[in-house]
Amino acid sequence: MEMKKSSSILVNKNTITSIAIGGFDGMHSAHQELFKNLDENGAILSIESGYANLTPKRYRQEYSIYPIYYYVLENIRHLEGDEFIKLIKEEFPNLKKIVVGFDFCFGKNRKYCIEKLKDLFNGEVLVIDEIKIDEIPVHSRIIRQYLKDGNIKMANKLLGKEYKLYGQQIKGQGLGTKSFVPTINLKVDEFLLPQEGVYITKTILDNKEYKSITFLGHRVTTDGSYAVETHILDENITNDNYTTQVKFYEKIRDNKKFDNFEDLKKQIFDDIELAKNYFK
Numbered sequence: 001m002e003m004k005k006s007s008s009i010l011v012n013k014n015t016i017t018s019i020a021i022g023g024f025d026g027m028h029s030a031h032q033e034l035f036k037n038l039d040e041n042g043a044i045l046s047i048e049s050g051y052a053n054l055t056p057k058r059y060r061q062e063y064s065i066y067p068i069y070y071y072v073l074e075n076i077r078h079l080e081g082d083e084f085i086k087l088i089k090e091e092f093p094n095l096k097k098i099v100v101g102f103d104f105c106f107g108k109n110r111k112y113c114i115e116k117l118k119d120l121f122n123g124e125v126l127v128i129d130e131i132k133i134d135e136i137p138v139h140s141r142i143i144r145q146y147l148k149d150g151n152i153k154m155a156n157k158l159l160g161k162e163y164k165l166y167g168q169q170i171k172g173q174g175l176g177t178k179s180f181v182p183t184i185n186l187k188v189d190e191f192l193l194p195q196e197g198v199y200i201t202k203t204i205l206d207n208k209e210y211k212s213i214t215f216l217g218h219r220v221t222t223d224g225s226y227a228v229e230t231h232i233l234d235e236n237i238t239n240d241n242y243t244t245q246v247k248f249y250e251k252i253r254d255n256k257k258f259d260n261f262e263d264l265k266k267q268i269f270d271d272i273e274l275a276k277n278y279f280k
């Protein structure tokens, strides 16, 4: 499977004729619906609130072919409606079309919304009605809640793809290979971590994707510290220090304290069997 590299696309702003505006944390299926309404010279204007943790800024470009331009909310939140539009017109002098969702508001105290945008912008304003999946409105805050609840299936459904995080490999306790199974231990900084527990996952190392099983949580049976650990199924991996990506498919159980290592080991082998069957 081919992996897209996360990269910033540099495009002359003068060529841009349509933009979608919003926060765009998650680049979820409703965001993608907005992007479908951009023309071939489209761009994404992403307003950074500082809270993004589904697709932190530097990972966002991976999920669209349109170039993303970032604006820091702190720097523009004081603008009056006409000042905001003036800024956008200056940035994109050939802009003809703005695409936003039904709940889009902007400027000082968010007091300017769709009607004001239509008044102030002398071009097309396309407003997308609220996108729902199975009656559930698609919003990043709702996806975050599903992940915190360990409901990966619903989170993925709303995302329109598997939830994926990036981590840096770190040294573990050194117990895995000896007492249980070998694992890659990860340090995860900017991404929301799903609820503690054991998950069916795929792990991407150096652009190759492997079936895996991932434990997130406090290692209550061993040293008690918080860990993100991935065991690759079916393969022996040489532990090179690649940036590692983990894609989540399903939670299989809660984190649990075991009375002895032998019981934990047995459980881990059961988890692995389950994961292997899932991918069959």
Ligand SMILES: Cc1cc2nc3c(=O)[nH]c(=O)nc-3n(C[C@H](O)[C@H](O)[C@H](O)COP(=O)(O)O)c2cc1C
Binding pocket: 171, 172, 173, 174, 175, 176, 177, 180, 181, 183, 185, 198, 213, 214, 215, 218, 219, 220, 221, 222, 223, 229, 230, 231, 254, 255, 256, 257, 258, 264, 268, 271, 272
């Ligand atoms: C599939 C899997 C499930 C795990 N489940 C639990 C668990 O329920 N409770 C727990 O305390 N630790 C659990 N662990 C973590 C182990 O305690 C951990 O792998 C072991 O401490 C080795 O850690 P190390 O890689 O830092 O040496 C699990 C690990 C894996 C790979």
Ligand SMILES: Nc1ncnc2c1ncn2[C@@H]1O[C@H](COP(=O)(O)OP(=O)(O)O)[C@@H](O)[C@H]1O
Binding pocket: 021, 022, 023, 024, 025, 030, 031, 034, 099, 100, 101, 102, 103, 104, 128, 129, 130, 131, 132, 137, 138, 139, 140, 141
């Ligand atoms: N479910 C949805 N249906 C239609 N438009 C949406 C939906 N969610 C977000 N949008 C639009 O996408 C853009 C980015 O919104 P943002 O606030 O970042 O998304 P979210 O609501 O997921 O936090 C905005 O123009 C917003 O109005």
